[in-house]
Amino acid sequence: MINKYIKLCICILIFFSKLHSQDIISKINFDSSLNKIKLELNKYILLNKNDSISIETIKFYISNIKLAIDDSIIFQEPNSYHLIDFENISTKSISLNYHKNIIFNKIKFNLGIDSATNVSGALGGDLDPTKGMYWTWQNGYINFKFEGKSNICQNKNNEFQYHLGGYLYPNNSIQEITLNIKNNKDLNININLDNLLPNLNLSDKNHIMSPSLESVKVSKIIANSFEIK
Amino acid sequence: MRIFILLILFVASILFLSFDTENDLFNYPTSWQKPYYDFTKNPLSKEKIELGRRLFYDPILSKDSTISCQSCHSQYSAFTHIDHSLSHGINDSIGLRNSPALMNLAWNKSFMWDGAINHLDMQALAPISNPIEMGENITNVVYKLQNSKIYPKLFYNAFNDSIITGEHTLKAISQFMLTLISSNSKYDSVMREQSDFTQQESNGYKIFKANCSTCHTEPLFTNYEFENNGLKVDPSHNDYGRMRITSKSYDSLKFKVPTLRNIEFSYPYMHDGRFKRLSDVINHYTNGIEESETLSKKLKTKINLTSNEKVDLISFLLTLTDKEFLFNPKFGYIKK
Structure with a gap:
C-alpha cells in the first residue's frame, strides 16, 4: 500500500519538474541614466556650466508586474512586490518566472504600493517596515525615495529629498506604468534623469515628505521618465 | 492505509486543539x-x-x-x-x-x-x-x-x-x-443580570442614554467616529485633530470618540488632558461648548443637567470600572 503512495508521489514530482522546465526565468533590470550615461550614486555630475547634482538615494517599490500582448494580460506575477534600492545591487534585478511559450509586447507594473496593501497591517519580506519605506506618524508606504544634493536647491545644505507616497484620495500617488517591448529579451528599464530633472522644481520645491497633491505630481513626472532601454 | 488514517486524525486533533486555545486566548x-x-x-x-x-x-x-x-x-x-x-x-x-x-x-x-x-x-x-x-x-x-x-x-x-x-x-x-x-465592570454584570444598579446609578444610566450614548455607544462606549466636542483651541498647541490627516476643513477640531470604560482611572481627560476630574468633563458638556462650524450635530442642542443629575451621571460612569x-x-x- 505504502509502495503505491511512493510511486504516486514520484509520478507527481516528475510531472511538476517537467512543468517547471517549461518555465523560463527572465530578469528585469533597473537602472538610471544622466547625461545619457549610466548613473553613479554619490558623485557630482555637471548638469550645465554652473550646476551640478549628486544623487544619493533612488529607492522604490515595483508591484503587480504583468506581461501583455497589446491590451490582453497574459502573465501576472503572483504576490508581486519588489523593493529596488540602487545602493544595493542585488535588488536592481527582478527575476520573473513565466512559461517559455509566452510572447508579449508590453510590460505593465505599478510604481508604488496599492491601497489595499497599505491597510493590511504588518507585512514581511520587501514590505517589512524595517526596510525604511514606511511612514510612522501617519501610516502608509513610501512609494519612491529620491534624495541628493545640488547647488540648485535653495536651502541650507543644498539638499533635495522627495519621499513620495499616499494611498488615500486625492493624494494617491501610485502610478501604473506601461512600457512597449521590442523583443522578449529586452527587459532593461531605465529611469531617464535627463527627462526627469528639468521637470522638477529643485530650486524651491525640494522637500516632499508626506502624502500631498505635490507628491502625486512628482510621482507622475517620475513615472513618465521610465523607459525601456 | 492505517498510517494515513492516523495522520488525518492527528491533523484534525491539532486543528481542533488550536481552535480551542484561540477561544481561550481571546474572550469577549x-x-x-x-x-x-x-x-x-x-x-x-x-x-x-x-x-x-x-x-x-x-x-x-x-x-x-x-x-x-x-x-x-x-x-x-x-x-x-x-x-x-x-x-x-x-x-x-x-x-x-x-x-x-x-x-x-x-x-x-x-x-x-x-x-x-x-x-x-x-x-x-x-x-x-x-x-x-x-x-x-x-x-x-x-x-x-x-x-x-x-x-x-x-x-x-x-x-x-x-x-x-x-x-x-x-x-x-x-x-x-x-x-x-x-468586559467585566459592574455595568457588564448588571447587563448580564447578575447584579443591580443602585438608584443613583440607575438614574445616571438614564441620563447617560439620553445625552451621551449616541457617541459613546454601548457596549464599547464609543462609536469610533471623529467628532468636534466643542473644546476651545489651546493656542499653545493649535491642534486641529483629524484635519492634520485628511487636510479637509470639515475635519477641523475633530478627535476620535474615546471609550468611557475604566474612565475613573484614565484621567486626565480629552486629547490634551485638559480636564482632571469627571465633573470638569460634564461641566464642559453642559456649559463649556464652543460653537464652531464643525461642532458635532449631537451637541448643537444644549445639554441641561441639575447638580444632582451630574452626580448621578458620575455614579453611573464609575460602574464602568473593571477591577479585574x-x-x-x-x-x-x-x-x-
Missing part, C-alpha cells in the same frame, strides 16, 4: 459585535502574546532604553498615563497629546486621536519613531532584539524563526494589545 461577551481586527492574518498563540507582552514592558524599544510602552500606558490607569496631561518621552520631552487608554482594541478601525494609524499592527511604529517619544526606529529595534540574549529564542518559539523581522515584532506587540479586553482588567496579572510586567 457574546452580546458584543464581532471584532474588526483580522485574526486570520495574525493568529493568536500563547507564545506570541507572551512575547508581545515582554516587548510592551521592555525599554529596549526606545533609543536610550529609558521608555517602554508602559511608561505612557500603565495597567493601573487602564493603560494610559495618569497625572500627565501630555505624555512624556525620552529626555523628558513632552508630546502634543494625552496618551489614549488601551483596551478592546480589536474593535478599533483606526488609532490615535486623529486616526493617523490605519491598523493596530502599525500603531507601535509611531511612538517608537517619534523623536519626542521613544526616538528610535524599527530597523534598529530589530537589530537590538536580534543581538539580545533572550529574544531570538522567544521569536523562535513564537514564529518558528529566530531571524527577527519588523513584521514579527509588530505582530507580537499587537497580539498582547489584542488580549487587553475589559486593571489588576489582572496576565496583563502586567513579566518578572524575569
Whole structure:
C-alpha cells in the first residue's frame, strides 16, 4: 500500500519538474541614466556650466508586474512586490518566472504600493517596515525615495529629498506604468534623469515628505521618465 | 492505509486543539459585535502574546532604553498615563497629546486621536519613531532584539524563526494589545443580570442614554467616529485633530470618540488632558461648548443637567470600572 503512495508521489514530482522546465526565468533590470550615461550614486555630475547634482538615494517599490500582448494580460506575477534600492545591487534585478511559450509586447507594473496593501497591517519580506519605506506618524508606504544634493536647491545644505507616497484620495500617488517591448529579451528599464530633472522644481520645491497633491505630481513626472532601454 | 488514517486524525486533533486555545486566548461577551481586527492574518498563540507582552514592558524599544510602552500606558490607569496631561518621552520631552487608554482594541478601525494609524499592527511604529517619544526606529529595534540574549529564542518559539523581522515584532506587540479586553465592570454584570444598579446609578444610566450614548455607544462606549466636542483651541498647541490627516476643513477640531470604560482611572481627560476630574468633563458638556462650524450635530442642542443629575451621571460612569482588567496579572510586567 505504502509502495503505491511512493510511486504516486514520484509520478507527481516528475510531472511538476517537467512543468517547471517549461518555465523560463527572465530578469528585469533597473537602472538610471544622466547625461545619457549610466548613473553613479554619490558623485557630482555637471548638469550645465554652473550646476551640478549628486544623487544619493533612488529607492522604490515595483508591484503587480504583468506581461501583455497589446491590451490582453497574459502573465501576472503572483504576490508581486519588489523593493529596488540602487545602493544595493542585488535588488536592481527582478527575476520573473513565466512559461517559455509566452510572447508579449508590453510590460505593465505599478510604481508604488496599492491601497489595499497599505491597510493590511504588518507585512514581511520587501514590505517589512524595517526596510525604511514606511511612514510612522501617519501610516502608509513610501512609494519612491529620491534624495541628493545640488547647488540648485535653495536651502541650507543644498539638499533635495522627495519621499513620495499616499494611498488615500486625492493624494494617491501610485502610478501604473506601461512600457512597449521590442523583443522578449529586452527587459532593461531605465529611469531617464535627463527627462526627469528639468521637470522638477529643485530650486524651491525640494522637500516632499508626506502624502500631498505635490507628491502625486512628482510621482507622475517620475513615472513618465521610465523607459525601456 | 492505517498510517494515513492516523495522520488525518492527528491533523484534525491539532486543528481542533488550536481552535480551542484561540477561544481561550481571546474572550469577549457574546452580546458584543464581532471584532474588526483580522485574526486570520495574525493568529493568536500563547507564545506570541507572551512575547508581545515582554516587548510592551521592555525599554529596549526606545533609543536610550529609558521608555517602554508602559511608561505612557500603565495597567493601573487602564493603560494610559495618569497625572500627565501630555505624555512624556525620552529626555523628558513632552508630546502634543494625552496618551489614549488601551483596551478592546480589536474593535478599533483606526488609532490615535486623529486616526493617523490605519491598523493596530502599525500603531507601535509611531511612538517608537517619534523623536519626542521613544526616538528610535524599527530597523534598529530589530537589530537590538536580534543581538539580545533572550529574544531570538522567544521569536523562535513564537514564529518558528529566530531571524527577527519588523513584521514579527509588530505582530507580537499587537497580539498582547489584542488580549487587553475589559468586559467585566459592574455595568457588564448588571447587563448580564447578575447584579443591580443602585438608584443613583440607575438614574445616571438614564441620563447617560439620553445625552451621551449616541457617541459613546454601548457596549464599547464609543462609536469610533471623529467628532468636534466643542473644546476651545489651546493656542499653545493649535491642534486641529483629524484635519492634520485628511487636510479637509470639515475635519477641523475633530478627535476620535474615546471609550468611557475604566474612565475613573484614565484621567486626565480629552486629547490634551485638559480636564482632571469627571465633573470638569460634564461641566464642559453642559456649559463649556464652543460653537464652531464643525461642532458635532449631537451637541448643537444644549445639554441641561441639575447638580444632582451630574452626580448621578458620575455614579453611573464609575460602574464602568473593571477591577479585574486593571489588576489582572496576565496583563502586567513579566518578572524575569
